[in-house]
Amino acid sequence: MKLTLIAAMLAATALLAGCKDAGPAKPETTALSDSAGNAAALTLTVYKTPSCGCCKKWVSHLEQQGVVAQTKDYDDLSGIKERYGITPQYYSCHTAVSEQGYAFEGHIPAKYIRKFLAESHPDAIGLSVPAMPLGSPGMEVEGRFMPYDILLLHKDGSASVYAHISDAAMQ
Structure with missing residues (x-):
């Protein structure tokens, strides 16, 4: 009986250890200044998978625009x-979260994130560029461009078009 109890306790401990946060203990942080030399006013935490190349390119886009990006790698x-209310039809390969708690899903140009945060959106959870449109920041492929929409994600689970990006110059 004692042996069974000990085995059960060890198994439970092992299962609970597997639920521990898989993210890094210390996020990678890059602080850049804007073109005038001022400290960047926008910080995003970017959740991505360790092997995603386009996520790394999108983070580079953010940094080039003066955004401080703290990356956290997760396998799933x-x-x-789900924690930030993003439903599967709006998924992309990475999720960024502002200090105000807004979520930014996918390859959203930094200027639209800044614009969104400068506005009032009491019924929104954030923005999304579902999937991975060719030519969006981080998805540049041999000069190819596919027009796409940036969606405004509402707290009720719906979405509306926040901006239509018809060419690369709009990014």
Whole structure:
């Protein structure tokens, strides 16, 4: 009986250890200044998978625009997306979260994130560029461009078009 109890306790401990946060203990942080030399006013935490190349390119886009990007690698991002209210039809390969708690899903140009945060959106959870449109920041492929919409995600689970990006110059 004692042996069975000890085995059960060890198994429970092992299972609970597997539920521990898989993210890094210390996020990677890059602080850049804007073109005038001022400290960047926008910080985003970017949740991505360790091997995603386009996520790394999108983070580079953010940094080039003066955004401070703290990256956290996870093997499975579905829990992060669910925590911030992003439903599967709006998923992309990474999720960024502002200090105000807004979620930014996918390859959104930095200027639209800044614009969104400068506005009032009491019924929104954030923005999304579902999937991975060719030519969007981080998805540049041999000069190819596919027009796409940036969606405004509402707290009720619906979405509306926030901006239509018809050419690369709009990014």
